[in-house]
Every structure is written in structure tokens, then in C-alpha cells.
Amino acid sequence: MAGFFGFFDYTRPGPGIPKDAPPKPRIVVFFGILQRKFWNLIKINMLFMLFNIPAIIGMLLASMFIFEQNTNDPLGDLIVRFAFGLFFLAIPIITVGPAQAGFTYIMRNYAREEHAFLWWDFKDTALKNFKQSIIISIIDFVVIIVAGIAMRFYFHKIAENSIWSFPAGLVIVAFVIFIMMHLYIYPMLITFKLTVKQIYKNALIFAFIKLIPNALILLLCFAIVFATFLNYLIGILLLILITYSLIGLITNFYVNPIIKKYMIDRINENANNEKSESRQEEGSN
Numbered sequence: 001m002a003g004f005f006g007f008f009d010y011t012r013p014g015p016g017i018p019k020d021a022p023p024k025p026r027i028v029v030f031f032g033i034l035q036r037k038f039w040n041l042i043k044i045n046m047l048f049m050l051f052n053i054p055a056i057i058g059m060l061l062a063s064m065f066i067f068e069q070n071t072n073d074p075l076g077d078l079i080v081r082f083a084f085g086l087f088f089l090a091i092p093i094i095t096v097g098p099a100q101a102g103f104t105y106i107m108r109n110y111a112r113e114e115h116a117f118l119w120w121d122f123k124d125t126a127l128k129n130f131k132q133s134i135i136i137s138i139i140d141f142v143v144i145i146v147a148g149i150a151m152r153f154y155f156h157k158i159a160e161n162s163i164w165s166f167p168a169g170l171v172i173v174a175f176v177i178f179i180m181m182h183l184y185i186y187p188m189l190i191t192f193k194l195t196v197k198q199i200y201k202n203a204l205i206f207a208f209i210k211l212i213p214n215a216l217i218l219l220l221c222f223a224i225v226f227a228t229f230l231n232y233l234i235g236i237l238l239l240i241l242i243t244y245s246l247i248g249l250i251t252n253f254y255v256n257p258i259i260k261k262y263m264i265d266r267i268n269e270n271a272n273n274e275k276s277e278s279r280q281e282e283g284s285n
Helices: 026-036 038-051 053-066 074-090 097-111 118-128 130-158 162-181 185-191 196-209 211-228 232-284
Strands: none
Touching (some): 026 038, 038 232, 097 118, 130 162, 130 196, 162 211
């Protein structure tokens, strides 16, 4: 007899979850995923860091290029560079495209509470989306260089005349919108068969129709990175271990329901409508 007169019998199936049980709050689901996948998040974070060493160097060079040393205010210059670098860490834009695609696939599956093989799914997704992800990386690089040159120019002009604050503000707003688009670019890349043009078009639409929630997610991710880098050594250690994967899980957990609602559900609805129409035509014939 298992257990003691039937008590403490852990071999028997439990009552399970009732069918009519209310769904758990999203925040509870998120922290449940975070707890279950914690060690895998560390592994994928280190894997992502390994393949993104060139991108990390590029990020540092970009921040140094945009904000050159200002001898009149070295402390202010350092603060601006630090904030700009943290912003790049919060939502990675300068990335090795195929690595970002593989990383996003793992994060998307975790956010959906689906299984993923760390290395094999990472590798297969990176290779499958190699061409388009490289194109996206090149586009990102060009946009960042152009935006960097523009911001560098306007920031110098503001010192001469405050009227240059307006075009500088426009460039910053456009750049923030561009960053918001990256919440959606790679999730769409790995989920749908779309052209790069279609991906950017849809990402721009999502950036605007979800402007406020997107901004809040950006602020949350920035706050997480900023908090970890209050101590520089701790920030570097967490960056190597879990910062990227934590942010990736947060952004994919946020993005997936939006993509499901506006794209996946509509595709399924259209497919069902087409099937019903074809059945009606067959029945009439």
C-alpha cells in the first residue's frame, strides 16, 4: 500500500486544475515562467552574449561617436554617454541579426509557455532567418549612424542657438519610435513569412497604435538596466548572466499577445472563413 493507509501517497494523481478555474493574472504567469526557466535564461543569455560580442563593441563605439568628449563639461558628457549606452542595452538594436533571431525564438517560446531546445532551436532559427536578419542588422546600423550624425550635429548647434532644439527633438522622437519598432521586428521575423519591408511596415504600425504601452515597456527595461548598473561591477556581471534574457522575456511576454490578437487570430479567422465559404460552394454544387 502506497503511503500510510492511503495518506501521504504522492504516486496518486492530484485533483488537477478545474476546467472552469479563472486564468491566472499575467504578472503571476510571468514570474512563474521566470522561476521555472531561470537557469535556462542564464544559459541563453551567455550564448547570446557570445555571439553578440561584435555588436556590443559596436554599441560602445556608437555611443562614443555620437557623444564625443566635451571638454567644457566632462561630467555631463560622461552621464549622457552612460545613459545612451544603457538605452542600447535596454532594447538591443545593434545586434548580430541571426543571433537575435535565435534568441528571440527561445524567448518567444518561453513567453508562450512552450518548449524550446536551447542550442538546436537557437541555431536552426538563426540559420533559417539568416538572410533577412542580416538585412535588418544592416538597416539598423545605417539608421543608427545617420541618427548619430544628426544628433551630434544638432547637439553642437544647440549650444549656439536654442532653436536647434526642435529638429534635435524630432530626431530623438523618431529614434525612440525606431526602438519601439524593435519590440516587434524579430518576433514577426521568426513567426511569419514576411518580406523585410512588410516587417518594418507592421512594426511601425504597432509602434504607433501601442505607443503608450510601448513607451512604458521601454521605460521598464531601461529602469532594470539602470538599477543594475548603479554598481558597475554588478551591472557587468548581470549583463553577462541574465540581463539580456530577462529583458527578452519581458518584451516577448508583452509583444506576443499583441501579435496574436492583430495578426495570428486574424489569419486564423480568414482561413476559417475561406474554409466555410469553400464548403458552402461545394454544398451548393
